[in-house]
Amino acid sequence: MTDPRPDAVLHPEGRINQFVIASHYAVRGTIYIEAQKRKASGKEVIFTNIGNPQSLGQKPITFPRQVISLVTCPQLLEHPDVGKLFPEDAIARAKKYLDNLPGGSGAYQDSRGNMYVRQEVADFIARRDGHPANPEHIFLSDGASPAIQRCLNMLIRDQKDGILLPTPQYPLYSASVALLGGVILGYGLQEEQGWSLSIDNLNEVVADAKERGLTVRALVVINPGNPTGQVLSRENMEEIARWAAVNRVVLLADEVYQTNVYGSRPFISFKKVVTEMGDEGKNVELISFHTVSKGVFGECGRRGGYLEATNIHPGALDQLYKVFSIGLSSNVDGQLMMGLMCNPPKPGDASYEQYEQECDAIFQSLKRRAEMISNAFNALPGVSCQNVEGALYAFPRVRLPEAAVKEAEKKDMGPDLFYCLELLHATGICAVPGSGFGQEEGTFHFRTTILPAEEQMPRVIDLFTSFHKDFLQRFGMPSKM
Amino acid sequence: MTDPRPDAVLHPEGRINQFVIASHYAVRGTIYIEAQKRKASGKEVIFTNIGNPQSLGQKPITFPRQVISLVTCPQLLEHPDVGKLFPEDAIARAKKYLDNLPGGSGAYQDSRGNMYVRQEVADFIARRDGHPANPEHIFLSDGASPAIQRCLNMLIRDQKDGILLPTPQYPLYSASVALLGGVILGYGLQEEQGWSLSIDNLNEVVADAKERGLTVRALVVINPGNPTGQVLSRENMEEIARWAAVNRVVLLADEVYQTNVYGSRPFISFKKVVTEMGDEGKNVELISFHTVSKGVFGECGRRGGYLEATNIHPGALDQLYKVFSIGLSSNVDGQLMMGLMCNPPKPGDASYEQYEQECDAIFQSLKRRAEMISNAFNALPGVSCQNVEGALYAFPRVRLPEAAVKEAEKKDMGPDLFYCLELLHATGICAVPGSGFGQEEGTFHFRTTILPAEEQMPRVIDLFTSFHKDFLQRFGMPSKM
Structure with a gap:
């Protein structure tokens, strides 16, 4: 041609x-x-x-869609027949969001996301881990991808900076590192040992990178694994966190599949592991990612996600806030979907049973x-x-x-x-x-x-x-x- | 501290x-x-x-919100009372979208955006300009900002590449050029001449840039101007387009305020100007941007936008598609809002009069x-x-x-x-x-x-x-x- x-x-x-x-x-x-x-x-x-x-x-879970539908069209809330089409807890939640969304869902929110939703996320993390979470360290994003890319953008300074990625890995990482001009440093997962991560292997890759004059800046861990499906043991996670601190790399924990765990080994967040490591854990610079796209919600088209920063320098957080602010605001429906995932109906709420049934049916089927x-x-x-x-x-x-x-x-x-x-x-x-x-x-x-x-x-x-x-x-x- | x-x-x-x-x-x-x-x-x-x-x-326009509300909660469409809460054309449009959205609004769409919506955008452009538009050259994005940033990412190869930005300009541009490691080349707008653009001034800036060993890669024009509010004359636009072709720079036309024109001078798109320049126009590599955040919709929180590429090399379009695909998909509500803005109710539709009244009231007030x-x-x-x-x-x-x-x-x-x-x-x-x-x-x-x-x-x-x-x-x- x-x-x-x-x-x-x-x-x-x-x-x-x-x-x-x-x-x-x-x-x-x-x-x-x-x-x-x-x-x-x-x-x-x-x-x-x-x-x-x-x-x-896969059918969307009903309750969060009802809430977003009402927030989208607030005049429905004043219609005398609204109760025929929507359950009362969806109506109450929509009102709650509208009270806490300056300008409603059609307005830019704070570049880190709406504060009410960030508090819902923080409360979810606190319940999950048994340790408090700070909404000031939580940033909402259009799915996890842009949050990951913005962190990599801060980390990669020039073509001598390398990022440790699992092999195999989710190609967002290799594509983004390449796009940002960094070096992809693949560390092999051990297929025959259920795709586990070997510290020896990390050490080998880092030694080789140093010989090439590279600076290793971050270690990406995907847990549960994509595409490999393994779940890390707590012991392995502690070892990894310790290794990241000693080797002075930021730990990027992709935990978007945390709900999708089918075996006997439970998901544990890196935030929990690092928090429970005491003083040693305070040296682990950790950024964790989550999304509404996976789990049982599967709300990919919403583009809702968050990052949580743990032990990140306040000056670095300011820079991250600036990078987020150049993108103005993530989409508000995606923010709300994240809030709804983190703060589901409770026992006694009108939608509780249906919500639980729908989530469980999808989970069991997966x-x-x-x-x-x-x-x-x-x-x-x-x-x-x-x-x-x-x-x-x-x-x-x-x-x-x-x-x-x-x-x-x-x-x-x-x-x-x-x-x-x-x-x-x-x-x-x-x-x-x-x-x-x-x-x-x-x-x-x-x-x-x-x-x-x-x-x-x-x-x-x-x-x-x-x-x-x-x-x-x-x-x-x-x-x- | x-x-x-x-x-x-x-x-x-x-x-x-x-x-x-x-x-x-x-x-x-x-x-x-x-x-x-x-x-x-x-x-x-x-x-x-x-x-x-x-x-x-500013109140959101009712009709598009009703459609998105229904698409969000498709079971409403089967409820016997739906007609009490929603007008029939909103119901029909929601069904139309659901028929054309693989997986509904909770699914990733094509990375360039859903094809049905892109066709709505293309039809809008064709009506606006009197010339056909090709949906294959239209990419939907989470507001105009990421589309602009992705184009700049393609253009800026190293620290010797410069981008011409108006002074004053919308700081997304300077922030993004700096973030991508390029050089900001400011060209002054002439305040006393109603913030008009002078070709002489462009020539001076380019001559100076060349002396510094820089390659000028693109010219950003914001029309109507942000923050300056001026509207370009057709004569000035032709001159600018010709200049871009002769100087071998890509023309990035930020036209997000195209509906917000209050004086006697009408908005004309660069696409129309370039198309009507005949063979000369074929040498103008043009990328135009639009959004749902401005105009009379003001739907900032939706993050809906599009770019249209004109005379862009097919290989470059493939690369742009790849960059979009790393971000997977823009949020689907934002895509739909863009479709609704481009394809509003027509005379005879149930919502036509209310829609027109709401839009006009906002416009006249602005x-x-x-x-x-x-x-x-x-x-x-x-x-x-x-x-x-x-x-x-x-x-x-x-x-x-x-x-x-x-x-x-x-x-x-x-x-x-x-x-x-x-x-x-x-x-x-x-x-x-x-x-x-x-x-x-x-x-x-x-x-x-x-x-x-x-x-x-x-x-x-x-x-x-x-x-x-x-x-x-x-x-x-x-x-x-």
């Missing part, structure tokens, strides 16, 4: 910021674009590429699906999948036949991408190749969400199973099983 | 990204913080520091307030204010007495900040010093919005007038009037 505009000022070759060019974002990469084409051609696509529960039919999916993958020849203890994904390893690897090479693509494209073309299932998340050299994985509707799951598994068997028939069995 | 954490990894002195430290954001700076303190102490504050209409009592406020400033000794032809602000010049300038020096602050702080302390009026927007050396200005409620305006003007007269009595008359 001839270049339609070779002299463009914004030309992708050499005339666009190199960091923009260098950043990759697999979740919406090649596979996603191919899937969109397939969909546009009228064929079925089963989107398991992204944790977007409501796009796969738990069943997590098990169904890892069992199904483990039943396939050449595929192994760690137990999905948490989050919304499975990240199975697939041994690919040599002939398939060669076929991929011929097509100038990674073997995992080739596998996922074949899967998409054969079944409509849109999974993301492991290369988008990072994987140990010579191993191949893919990520699927556990989000297809439960009643659809057997069919998805059947489609997958047939595809995989066909694939092995076409290309032969992998040499190492 | 002793440093509470001198060894912090995130320490504001030397251990935070210098570009973060260097960026300033006046609208929420010293004055805003002082105003918050005043408010916390129980005293009245009249916030004229920021274009946040609903925080000052127009009256724009005139009241510039007249009031012009009546004060030592103050001159250009006619407010558009936008939501007045940016009067104030001649300050020498004794006041000295007093400010003693307090180690700019004379305009000193004036605004005295104003705040004496009256509760929160205006922003001109230094936050940029002003010609040796001149002093401040920005106020025209947004205090119309019935409150005479009191605000009285407060201001008394303050200013007292100020001159305390410090003497300025030497030059």
